[in-house]
Amino acid sequence: MTAQASFSNYIDTHAEAFIKRLGEAVAIQSISSDARRRQDVIVMGNWLNGQLHQLGVETKLVDLGTHEMQGQTLQLPPAIIGRLGSDPAKKTVLVYGHYDVQPALKSDGWDTDPFTLVVDEDSGRLIGRGSTDDKGPILGWLNVIEAHKNLGIAMPVNMRFCFEGMEESGSEGLDECIEEEVKKGKEGWFDGVDCVCISDNYWQNTRTPALTYGLRGIAYFSINVSGPGQDLHSGLFGRTVHEPMTDLIKLMSKLVNHNGNILIPGIDEMIPRPDDDELKLYQVMDYTTADIEQAAGGKVALSEDKTVVLMGRMREPSLSLHGIQGAFSDPGCKTVIPAKVGGKFSIRLVPPQTPEKITPLVNAYLESEFAKFNSKNKMQVEYLHGGKPWVADVKHWNFEAAKKAIEAVYKKTPDYTREGGSIPVTLTFAESLGVNVLLLPMGRADDGAHSTNEKLDRTNFIQGSKVLGTYLYEVAAAA
Ligand code: BES
Ligand code: MN
């Protein structure tokens, strides 16, 4: 057997142990956006660090300092920088992943406990928070290393690692950490990195593996409206005062229309129309409106035309309304006039848009619309966080290597996709290291990242681990 074949075989024969390890990871409630769970994020970082050590990876934990969240000063979870191998004759691949997860409560509508990995034998689903985003993919890399270590075969490439615990909350402190490591040059651990691979997104459907060459950026805002000194009784003050919520709802309704068109002047207009070649890319993709509706769990696609839907996600900006802070939202019928409300929305960005370019347009539009209300309330637009969009060169050997790996494992040609989601650190790696970055997804479109009953299919975990390893062999073989 070739080294590659015994590696593949090891993955198959150790699937149960790998799933058990995923269960251990899922059980740690590493929710970065909840101050009460911050210690669990740190525990998760230590757990991952311990696993890496056991597998022979040299690591250092980078203290990213503290930050303010929910009125508290909190320790940031550490970035884990790792290295395995320093053979000058081999290529060096840097891998990124995040060990934090989105919040989850059984009462959100989960069928099982979100932090107990449930193996559904009938469907083959591994269900639990973080299974697909992003603990499964991170553990995929560990599976690859373990196979090589226990089989006593050398890794085909040198590896470098960068794992963080704040991705779901804006990757606080990470850009600086990466830039500093790069700046150290020969003394730094990212010296000599030839390419980057990130497994933190999903196939476009449930059938066809994908390689991803683009991500949208994001700009996240809050519209804060206030006026009264405290919450008011609507019986005493209704039709008597300017109500913040009324102003806010009216403003929020002016951001986007029901077709998804962005109503802020100048934002949709920034994007060049697709030419025929680009249109063709979407037309030939293995994708249907049914796929989006299956993933969404409802017949709610904006169009019956798959090209329109695909372009909406991959090459168009989008604006989503997320919620209203300070609004009465508990059960019951409290007759309150909230004194201060914050409407949250974000805009997903595509080239040439950046948060810097669109923020002035957002501010100017909301201010001019608010002025039309003649309201005595105060309105202030707050920019909360953001990241630039990213597009990569798919002709690079890094993408070629991944294509070969997918063909070898899945016997299928991958879809080339641009994603609607954002991983701001992608651009940081591309720019600070000056190398090609590849997104190599493990999970499927219907995994339900961020949602209830998040899952990773067992086959995606196992075959996906093989893809990651095979990709390293293909990188090693690349010219
Ligand atoms: N894994 C996702 C990124 C992603 C989502 C890629 C969907 C492709 C499709 C990542 O964990 C994530 O949730 N990112 C946030 C980033 C934000 C907080 C800056 C996102 O996209 O909302
Ligand atoms: Mn993720």
Ligand code: MN
């Ligand atoms: Mn996520």
